[in-house]
Amino acid sequence: MSSQPHLHQHAAEIQEFGTVTQLPIALSHDARQYSCQRLNRVLADTQFLYALYKKCHWGMRGPTAYQLHLLFDKHAQEQLELVDALAERVQTLGGxxxxxxxxxxxxTGVPRPPDGVEDVHSMLSRLLDAHETVLADVRDAATRTAELGDDGTQDLLVSQIIRTGETQVWFLAEHLVVTPGTRA
Known part of the structure; x- marks a missing residue:
């Protein structure tokens, strides 16, 4: 026995991406295969939505910088929590x-932002567009996984991904409302 770590180890993959192992969860192989494929797309989109929030958080400029800096960080953290929930669901299905x-x-279906910093309204619009892309795909995935009997995936998509996304869209969109100035 030695306490020396065995460094630089490499081995073949023990499970290829896109495959599912058989688990006794009363769900067909085809349903689990399909759900994993859809969940991975949503997972990739959510990872990129998280990164987009952080990019906007770091690049914030203007008179609402502080408020939006905090909002973007809050939304990023919520997206990061969704990343973990999605990844764990894929693993639960054997994927x-x-x-x-x-x-x-x-x-991912989320378009890449420019490398530089955009103005606030463009950032907000980009985030709203990204959310709409994700939500459209998630709604379709929720419908299809429910049809296949995968209630766990459908529940995750609706109760966490869609509800979080819709709430975040609401808060973002409110920053694009033009209100008349107050007169003394």
Missing amino acids: VAVGDPRHAALI
Whole structure:
């Protein structure tokens, strides 16, 4: 016996991405396979939505910088919690969750932002567009997974992903409302 760590180990994958192992959860292989594929797309989108929130959080400018800086950070943290819930659902179904950001970039539907800093209204609009992209896909995925009898995935998509996304959209959109100035 030695306390020396065995460094630089490499081995073949023990489960390929896109496959599912058989687990006794009373759900067909095809349903689990489909759910994992859809969940991984939502997972990639959610990872990129998280990153987009952080980009906006760091690049905030203007008179509402402090308030939006805090809001974007709160929304980013909520997205990060969804990332974990989605990845764990994929694993629960016997799949492999997309975990490498380079892999997630290949399957996300969220458009890439410019490398520089945008004005506040453009940031807000970009976040709203990203949310709409994600929500449209999640609504379809929730319907399809329910049809396949995967109530756990459907519940996650509706009760966590859609509800969180809709609430975040509401708060973002309110910052784009133009209100008349107050007159003395």
